Amino acid sequence: MKRIPLLQISDLEKRFTVNEKWMSQWSLNKGRSYKRQNTVYALNGITLTLHRGETLCIVGETGCGKSTLARAIMGLTKPDAGEIHYGDQRIDNLNDRQRLIFRRRMQMVFQNPYASLNPRMTIYQTLSEPIRFHNPHLTRTEVDDKVSQLINSVGIAPSWVDRYPHEFSGGQRQRISIARALSVEPELIVADEPLAALDVSVQAQVLNLMMDKQEEYDLTYLFITHDLAVVEHFSNRVAVMYLGAMCELSPTKTLFDSPKHPYTQALLSAIPRLDNNTQKPIKLIGEVPTPYDAITGCPFHARCPFAQERCIAETPAMKRQADGSSVACHAVEEDRL
Known part of the structure; x- marks a missing residue:
């Protein structure tokens, strides 16, 4: 029997209309004025599968649509x-009341x-409110015990639960946010x-905490990071995004050992490594295209050193590779790299 993925995203698209000042919305063309509407193309056909118990990381530069994808999922x-x-x-077409049953199963750390x-x-x-809402049968004592257990599990003394957020450091607040999600x-x-x-030192503590909680509660993570x-x-797996589109999806070790998409190669070449001083960072030419324009062809073609006419005219599809990765690149498909 085929196992159903925990989360399945298919051909997801999202557009945002930019509200400019009234005068900026009007333009002239051959002596006639018309109202211009600017649209940001945030997500362009994202397809992704997340399996139960795994950690899928999404990477990409600022503005590529990572946070928009997270907010759409939630x-x-x-x-x-x-x-x-x-x-x-299917959950994207549910209203707030219908989606309520999934609020408990899906949580977000901002x-x-x-x-x-x-x-x-x-x-x-902060911690007791969601517990009471989703467990109305619990007594006050049971709620108190659960709050104490939660706050203690993220490394904060239960005696501090009557304090306000401004009395905690950034790392402690993020621990509290994780406790709220749990x-x-x-x-x-x-x-x-x-x-x-x-x-950086606090990052390691929070990351170790999240890994411990994943093992303890059998959690599944969709983790967005730079x-x-x-x-x-x-x-466990990595998805690389560029300008609202998916470039490469691969098991982590495969991606770091053998990146295939030119954009992924450029990203990984920028990581400082003590064991390899011979590889120079790949410098990308040109500017990132504006998300105000609809993408034609490959989103990366304007900065890709391997781009040809097909890359400009035809959008590449994600193709499965022999090592288990998937890549959206004509150059990889045609074996030009």
């Missing part, structure tokens, strides 16, 4: 096209620990760059 942003399935049920906690609520209120015993945690605002060292240490 229902915070409604996609314009495509489908999202959780288990065997990037900024200074903004993700309500400054007017104590830590006890409070409803989810199956999937979407972590949107949870280490970005933290010091840090390729974290990716190599933490993930």
Whole structure:
């Protein structure tokens, strides 16, 4: 019997209309004025599968659509096209009431620990609120015990639960955010760059905490990050995004040992390594295309040294490779690299 993936994303698209000042919306063409509408093409046909118990990391430069993808999965942003399935049920077309049953199974850890906690609520209120909402049968004593257990499990003294977020450091706040996500015993945690605002030493502590909790609760992670060292240490598979599209999807070891897409090769070449001083970073020429324009052909063709006419005219499809990776690149398909 075929195992159903925990999360299945198919041909997901998202557009945003940019609201400019009133005067900036108008242009002239042959003496006639017309109203111009700027659209940001954030996601362009993303297809992705997440299996139960794994950690899938999504990497790519700023503005490539990673956070938009995370918010679409969590229902915070409604996609314009495509489908999202959780288990065997489609969830992207559900309203807030219908989606309520999935709120407990899917949780999110946000990037900024200074903004993700309500400054007017104590830590006890922050943790107890979701517990009470999803478990109305629990008594006050049972809720208190669960809050104490949660806060202690992330390395913070239970005696501090009556304090407010401003009394904690950034690393402690992110630990509290993780405790809040764990409070409803989810199956999937979407972590949107949870280490970005933290010091390097604190990043290691939070990352180790997340790994421990994954083993303890059999969690599945969709982990968004810029840090390729974290990716190599933490993930089972890696998805590389560029300008709202998927470039490469690969097991972690395969990606770092043998990157195939030219953009992936450029990303990995920028990692400082003590064991290899001969490889020079790949310098990409040109500018990143603006997301205001619809993509034609390969999203990377304007900066790719291997681009040909086909790359400009035809969008490459994700093709399965012999080593288990999938790559969207005409040059790889035609064996030009």
